[in-house]
Amino acid sequence: MFKKLLVAVSLANLFFFNAWREALSPRKFFYFYYWKQYPGYAILAALVLNVLLLTAFFFACFYAARRLGGRRSDKFIRAGFLLAFLLALNCIRAQVERLSVRGLRISLGKPGLVALCLLLLALVVFAFARRGLGRVSRAVASLLLILSPFGLVGLADAAWLALRYGAPVARERASAPALEAVAARPRVLWLIFDEMDERAAFAERPASLTMPEFDRLRSESFFATNAFPPAGHTSQSLPALLTGQLISAVRPVGPGELMLTIPARGATVGWSAQPDIFSEARAAGFNTALVGWYHPYCRVVGDRLTSCRWEPASQLALPDRLSFVKNVVRQQIGLIASVPFAGDLSARLSRTSPEDYGAAHLADYRALSSQAEGVAASREFGLTFVHLPVPHPPYIYDRAKGELSEAAGGSYLDNLALADRTLGELRRAMERAGTWEQTTVVVSSDHWMRSDYWRVRPFWTVEDSATFNERVEHRVPFIVKLAGQKSGATYDAPFNTVLTHDLVLEVLGGRIKDARELAAWLDAHRTIGESPYQSYEDEQ
Helix, strand or coil: CHHHHHHHHHHHHHHCHHHHHHHHCHHHHHHHHHCCCCCHHHHHHHHHHHHHHHHHHHHHHHHHHHHHCCHHHHHHHHHHHHHHHHHHHHHHHHCCHHHCHHHHHHHHHHHHHHHHHHHHHHHHHHHHHHHHHHHHHHHHHHHHHHHCCHHHHHHHHHHHHHHHHHHHHHCCCCCCCCCCCCCCCCCEEEEEECCCCHHHHHHCCCCCCCCHHHHHHHHCCEEEEEEECCCCCHHHHHHHHHHCCCCCEEEEEECCEEEEEECCCCEEEEHHHCCCHHHHHHHCCCCEEEEEECCCHHHHCHHHCCEEEEECCCCCCCHHHHCHHHHHHHHHHHHHHHCCCCHHHHHHHHCCCHHHHHHHHHHHHHHHHHHHHHHHHCCCCCEEEEEECCCCCCCCEECCCCEECCCCCCCHHHHHHHHHHHHHHHHHHHHHHCCCCCCEEEEECCCCCCHHHHCCCCCCCHHHHHHCCCCCCCCEEEEEECCCCCCCEEECCCEEHHHHHHHHHHHHCCCCCCHHHHHHHHHHHCCCCCCCCCCCCCCC
16 A cells, blocks of 8 residues: 555656645746745745645555455546546646647647647557556556655755745845934935826826825925936836836845846946945945835945835745645645646636735835834934835725725726825925935836826726827936925926936035035936837736
């Protein structure tokens, strides 16, 4: 019976081939850059349980066959065993895109797919007729015995990966010690509202949307009408903004490192080793604080920050991947793919719903917005950088009711209204602390609303279609309320916001104090408007 136990284990492992691939595939390791916690523990624990449960089922069938005996029952059990093996092979096939039903239909056409199925069926029938049920089943059992060590090898490999990646994913750099704060020195709050579009928010704002906080800020600030971001996605744009250099490509290489390709230098360097606004502000004697989304700022540059908080993007690091129970269910749903032509059903059942994304996004927003109010109002920091996850989809606000909701069913305009509300809450927190008037506030975005990207995704709504036509503009808001400024000024010349890094240093150095000096500085330093790095094919 020991051999039958090994066969049962091996067959169960084949059924969970996709789960093993998820646990062991090197392709996903770069994604640990976007995770705040290591997901491998829950995935592996769920996989071990599921393999044990299916092994117990197969072994019980083998045991029952032996107890029952008889020629008829023996044939029935052998046929069932071979059917299970074929289903396991089909489960593996479904994981290969080119061999999926959709892939085969594309490459062979519907008649070719039918012909292939008939050919495979004929080969199976021929094998049974030629070799007999008993010989075929014994050959399959021998093959499974040969494959039986895979489970132990996979378990050892997964344990090694957990030791290698588990601790680095959870480890953040120790914050820099606080410097003595000087009350009379300049102070800057740099706000990035992710995916905030200048055209929708200002130039062509729909009549159904009101943004009183942004309008109030605009009326008393320096407002640029033709500002363009450094890149078309967050992964690339944020490091460019913080380092002050255009970046042509980024590549995560581990939980705490992002490689940046900088065309001006003809080199690819690690972000953690690259000087940025925080290291330079600290060298000038300023305490620095960050509250951010998406990038693992505290793992990459946390040692140059006096205070650091961050949350991962739910689109890349879904919380349900950290749940043991949800992983058990998700892997079991994956077994449906073993049934011919049921792969699409398995994918639909295991696909994360927009509501799940909304719940995770709302949790990120709540955590970051409350932390942002605290650091923005504090007098301890000379430079505070806040990167918030709105108005980026999914939509988590109902502007008609003025309520947060993980299933608001709203649109991009609702999230714009939430960005406006957030700006007001930050302003009031600073006014209560007496820091608003003495702080230069810079408000912008990392990229525009990518309507051509979201149009084919679940978050897109009818109101989004009415707001955005086929024309995509790459402008983002750029507002600077200088300390003590009371009147507005408009700047129409095009420029790229990668200059913000240098601009903030000029303000901290006391070399820009009013809108006239700011306009003159931009005139002297602006070069390009639109960035050549606008692709966001792999962005979420």
